[in-house]
Amino acid sequence: MSTDYDPELPPDDTDTGTVIDRREFMGTAAVGAAAFSASVIASSSMATAQTAADGTIPTVDWKTVDPGSRGNDLYAPQSGFNNTDVTWWPGRNVSGLTVGLIQFQANLPMIPGNMGNATTFDFPMLYREMNAENVLDVMATTPVEQFTDACVEAAQWLEMQGVRAIMGNCGFFGHYQIAVQERINTPFFSSSLMMLPMMVRSLPGNKKVGVLTANGPLLREGPAMENCGLSPDDKANRVVVEGCEDDIEFARAMAVQGAYNPVKFEQDVLTGIKRLLAKDPDIGVILLECTELSPHAHAVQRLVNMPVWDYTSLTNWIHAGCARRPFSGHV
Numbered sequence: 161m162s163t164d165y166d167p168e169l170p171p172d173d174t175d176t177g178t179v180i181d182r183r184e185f186m187g188t189a190a191v192g193a194a195a196f197s198a199s200v201i202a203s204s205s206m207a208t209a210q211t212a213a214d215g216t217i218p219t220v221d222w223k224t225v226d227p228g229s230r231g232n233d234l235y236a237p238q239s240g241f242n243n244t245d246v247t248w249w250p251g252r253n254v255s256g257l258t259v260g261l262i263q264f265q266a267n268l269p270m271i272p273g274n275m276g277n278a279t280t281f282d283f284p285m286l287y288r289e290m291n292a293e294n295v296l297d298v299m300a301t302t303p304v305e306q307f308t309d310a311c312v313e314a315a316q317w318l319e320m321q322g323v324r325a326i327m328g329n330c331g332f333f334g335h336y337q338i339a340v341q342e343r344i345n346t347p348f349f350s351s352s353l354m355m356l357p358m359m360v361r362s363l364p365g366n367k368k369v370g371v372l373t374a375n376g377p378l379l380r381e382g383p384a385m386e387n388c389g390l391s392p393d394d395k396a397n398r399v400v401v402e403g404c405e406d407d408i409e410f411a412r413a414m415a416v417q418g419a420y421n422p423v424k425f426e427q428d429v430l431t432g433i434k435r436l437l438a439k440d441p442d443i444g445v446i447l448l449e450c451t452e453l454s455p456h457a458h459a460v461q462r463l464v465n466m467p468v469w470d471y472t473s474l475t476n477w478i479h480a481g482c483a484r485r486p487f488s489g490h491v
Contacts, residue, residue, distance in 0.1 A: 220251045221251075222251035222317060222320045223313075225249065225250050225251040251320045252321055252322055253321065254286065254321050254322075255322060256284060257284055257285075257286045257321065257322065258323060258324045258325065258479050258482035259283070259285055259286070259323060259326075259327060259479050260285070260286040260287070260315075260318030260319075260323035261285055261287050261288070261328075262288055262290050262311055262318070262327070262329060262333075263288065263289050263290065263314075263329050264289065264290050264292050264298065264329065264330075265289060265292070265295060266416050267416045267418045268413060268418070268420075269418070269420065271455050272455060273454045273455025273457070273472065274454060274455055275327070275451040275454065275471050275472065276451065280454075280472055281475065281476070281479070283479050286318060286321055286323055288314040288315075288317050288318050289314065290310040290311050290313070290314040291310045291313070291314075292306070292310045292311075293306050293307070294307070295416075298330050298332045298335065298336075299335070299375065299378050299382070300335060301335065301378070301381060301382040301383060303335060303336050303339045307336070308336055308339045311328075311333075311340050312340055312343045315340060315343075315346070315348065319344060319345060319346050323346065324346065324347070325346060325347045325348075325349060325479075325481075325482055326344070326346050326347070326349070327349050327350075327474075328348075328349070328350040329451055330351070330450070331351045331352045331373065331451070332351070332374075332375075332379070332382075332384055332449075333350035333384075334350050334351035334353045334383075334384030334385065334387050334388045335383060335384050336350060336387075337350040337351065337354075337384075337387040338387050349475075350387075350388070351384060351388050351449075352448070352449055352450075352451075352469075352470055352471040352473075352474055353371075353384055353385050353390070353449060354388040354389060354474065355447060355469055355473070355474055356369060356371070356388060356390045356394075356447060357389040357390050357391075359445055359447060359469065360390070360394050360398045362445070363398075363444050363445065367442055367443070367444035368397075368440055368442050369398060369399050369443070369444070369446075370399075370402070370436045370437065370440070370446050370447070371400065371401045371402070371436075371446075371448075371449055372402055372404065372429070372432050372433060372447070372448050372449065372460075373449040373450060374403065374404060374405065374410075374449065374450040374452070374453075375403050375404075375405045376401050376402055376403025376405065377403065377405075378403075379401055379403070380401050385399070400436065400439050400440045400443055402432055402433075402436035402439060403432070404429065404432045404450075404453075407428035407431060407432060408428065409421055409424035409425045409427070410428040410429070413425060413452060414452075422455070425452075425456070426459055429453060429456045429459070429460065430459060430460065430463055433460055433463060433464060434463075437464065443466075444466060445466055445467045445469070446460060446461075446464060446466060446467065447468075447469050447470070448460065448468065448471070454471050454472045457470045457472070
């Protein structure tokens with residue numbers, strides 16, 4: 161045992177002036193840790209056996225639980241802790257999340273930039289798959305009851321996990337904005353189209369919003385834009401719509417067969433943007449409706465040299481409002 165004094169280690173209480181060398185200490189600590197771990201494992205095993213013998217802790221059916229008041233839930237980011245209880249409720253299994261996303265089944269690669277790719281955002285996103293009998297019902301111009309119910313069920317589960325806002329994952333979720341929002345208690349941002357009224361109001365009367373969408377005819381004929389707050393007059397006179405439904409690689413991706421070429425897909429997107437701009441020279445800003453378009457927003461802006469918004473723009477704005485951070489600086 162070394163008798164060299166090390167100021168980083170406290171003296172041994174039983175041998176004044178003598179300390180344990182770091183290597184010896186680490187070796188001793190390793191043995192102690194192993195013994196401690198063994199005792200914990202043994203205790204855990206006994207506890208598990210005892211629990212199994214005396215009773216169980218059942219899994220809560222989240223659909224039957226009322227979380228009650230969330231008044232002292234930690235809402236805004238902070239350092240340190242409040243000197244009060246942190247609340248929780250049965251049925252909640254995660255924390256630290258502000259935005260939840262309803263995801264339907266789609267055999268489609270979701271590359272960075274897509275709402276379904278968790279690396280798209282610099283904050284955690286909570287996903288919940290909805291059990292839709294027919295994914296294409298998202299494009300139905302009249303809400304389908306089963307699709308609505310599946311969307312509501314997914315939203316209610318996200319609510320139970322404590323999210324502060326809920327997103328859809330397709331611009332055509334706008335068809336269901338009103339039907340779903342009436343049945344949940346959390347702000348529901350169904351569609352990228354919810355940005356349209358703000359974009360229109362931001363422009364002078366002689367300028368228009370150009371919308372590139374997965375399906376032009378269905379978007380023009382359906383109620384998604386109106387459900388998202390756009391007036392019929394603005395829809396008719398201030399918005400120009402172009403679809404990518406007939407572009408080869410885009411159609412291949414939308415066939416949800418599990419593969420597509422992102423480079424060819426981007427060329428389809430840019431071709432669609434060129435068609436959109438050719439329709440009306442008064443377009444002043446661009447909205448990309450479909451979540452598959454978002455990964456190519458940078459390329460679109462590089463082409464058009466004007467503001468470009470998409471589903472990720474909306475999501476980042478929503479998260480910022482749900483988790484405000486204090487400003488720092490000086491005057």
